[in-house]
Amino acid sequence: MKFLFADSLDFVDPNYDFLADRHGAKRVALHGDEFPHEFLDEVPYDGMLVSRGIVGDGPVAGKYTDAQIMRFRREGARSFLRFEEARFPDTMMMGDCGAFTYRAMAVPPYGGEDTAEFYADGRFTHGCSPDHIIFDFDAPISARTIEEVPEDVRDRYEVTLQNAAEFKAAAKAIGPGFTPMGVIQGWSAASMADAAADLVKMGYDYLALGGTVPLKIHQLRQALAAIRSSIPSDTRLHVLGFGKIECLADLEHFGVTSFDTTSPLVRAFKDAKKNYWMRDAAGDLSYYTAIRIPQATENNKLKAKAREGSVNQEEIRVLESAALVAVREMAGRTGGIDDALDAVMEYWAILNWDEEASPSRRAAAATRQRAVYARTLGERPWEDCTCRVCREGGVEALIFRNSNRNKRRGMHNLHVFHRHLQKFRTTEA
Numbered sequence: 001m002k003f004l005f006a007d008s009l010d011f012v013d014p015n016y017d018f019l020a021d022r023h024g025a026k027r028v029a030l031h032g033d034e035f036p037h038e039f040l041d042e043v044p045y046d047g048m049l050v051s052r053g054i055v056g057d058g059p060v061a062g063k064y065t066d067a068q069i070m071r072f073r074r075e076g077a078r079s080f081l082r083f084e085e086a087r088f089p090d091t092m093m094m095g096d097c098g099a100f101t102y103r104a105m106a107v108p109p110y111g112g113e114d115t116a117e118f119y120a121d122g123r124f125t126h127g128c129s130p131d132h133i134i135f136d137f138d139a140p141i142s143a144r145t146i147e148e149v150p151e152d153v154r155d156r157y158e159v160t161l162q163n164a165a166e167f168k169a170a171a172k173a174i175g176p177g178f179t180p181m182g183v184i185q186g187w188s189a190a191s192m193a194d195a196a197a198d199l200v201k202m203g204y205d206y207l208a209l210g211g212t213v214p215l216k217i218h219q220l221r222q223a224l225a226a227i228r229s230s231i232p233s234d235t236r237l238h239v240l241g242f243g244k245i246e247c248l249a250d251l252e253h254f255g256v257t258s259f260d261t262t263s264p265l266v267r268a269f270k271d272a273k274k275n276y277w278m279r280d281a282a283g284d285l286s287y288y289t290a291i292r293i294p295q296a297t298e299n300n301k302l303k304a305k306a307r308e309g310s311v312n313q314e315e316i317r318v319l320e321s322a323a324l325v326a327v328r329e330m331a332g333r334t335g336g337i338d339d340a341l342d343a344v345m346e347y348w349a350i351l352n353w354d355e356e357a358s359p360s361r362r363a364a365a366a367t368r369q370r371a372v373y374a375r376t377l378g379e380r381p382w383e384d385c386t387c388r389v390c391r392e393g394g395v396e397a398l399i400f401r402n403s404n405r406n407k408r409r410g411m412h413n414l415h416v417f418h419r420h421l422q423k424f425r426t427t428e429a
Helices: 065-076 112-122 153-175 189-202 217-230 244-253 263-270 302-306 313-331 337-351 359-379 387-396 400-426
Strands: 004-005 045-053 091-094 126-128 180-185 205-211 237-238 258-261 276-279 285-288
Touching: 004 313, 065 112, 091 112, 112 126, 112 153, 112 313, 126 153, 126 285, 153 189, 180 189, 180 400, 189 205, 189 217, 217 244, 237 400, 244 400, 263 276, 263 400, 276 302, 276 400, 285 359, 285 400, 302 313, 313 337, 313 387, 337 359
Parallel strands: 004 045, 004 258, 045 091, 091 126, 126 180, 180 205, 205 237, 237 258
Antiparallel strands: 276 285
C-alpha cells in the first residue's frame, strides 16, 4: 500500500536562522529551498500527487505563477519538483484535477482531452480522469436511486463518467508509460459501486475513489466494501485525500493499492493539538502540541489588539523574547521547565485574553493549556527523533512560529508517518 504526498509547493529554507528569525543569506525562493524529499535523509513517501487545480492552469487560479506553470509544463512534474526517477526510483508521479478547487462550478472546467495533454506535458506516470465532487452520502437503508437524487447530483455523477470515457480514449496518446485512473464519484455506497463497475467496463484497471474527505470512517468502509464487491479482485484502487490516517487497517482490509494525503504536514500547523508526531511503544501514532510563540509583530491577533489599544507592542515583544529564551534554556538544560512554562503562559495569556470570559473561566483555560505544554516540554520528544528536522533544530521543531518552523515540523511528521506505514506493512504481511 503506497502513500503519496499531495504537494502544494511545500518547502523550507535549509539555511533559515532560527535565532535571528530570518532566511539564509542570498536565498533564492524555490530554487534554494528544499522539498521534503530533498531536506530529509530519506524520501518520506512513495510518490507525489500534483493537482491541476493547485498548479492553476486554465480557469482555476492555483498557487503557481505563470512562469512556474510554463516551466512545469515544459520540464515536467518530476523535474520541476526535483523528484527525478533516477534519484527516487520506483516512485509514482500522479496527477489529478483537484476537484475540490472547482466544487462550486456547475461543470468541471477540464475535459478528458485537455487533461490528457496536461498529464503528457507533466510527464506523469499516473493520472486521474476529470471528476466532479458529490457531497451527498446516503445511508444504505435510505439510499436513493439515480431518479431520486437532485438534478445537480445526477449531473455530477454523469459528467464524471462521461469525462472518464473521453479521458480513457485520449490517454492512449500519452504512451505505455502512463497509467490512466478512472475516478469514482457517487452519493451512496451502491452508486459508487455502480460507477466503479462502469469504469472497469471502459477498460480501467486502476480506479481512484474521490469525495472521501467529508465521509466518516464507517461511510468510507461502506463505500470500499461495495466497490470491492463490484470490481475484479486485481483491479487496483486508490483513495484520494485520505485524512483518517489512524485507520490504515481499513484500507488494507479492502485491498487499497495506494492513497494520498497531506495530513502529516498540514496538521503540524492547522491542528489544534496534534502538531508533532511520534510512534509510541505500542506501535501507534502519538501526538504532541507545539508551543505557540508567534511573532509579536507578525501575528494578526496581536496586531489587531495593538491597533485597538488593548496591548502595548513593546511589552508583548518583551514577553515573546522571554518565552523563546526560557524554552531554549530549558531545552539546553540551563533553565527549568517551570520557568519556561511561566514565560510561555504569560505570553499566551496576552495572546488569548478574552475580556468577555470570567476570571475563573480564564484561569481554567490557562491551567489546561499549561498542562498540555508541560507534557510537550517535559517529555522532550525531539531528543528521541533522529530526523534532520529534530537533529538540527532541536526544540525549535516544537515551537509553533512561522512557516519555516511549522513546515519543518510537518516534514518531521511525514518522516514519522512513512516509518509508521513501513512498520504497518511489515506487521500486516
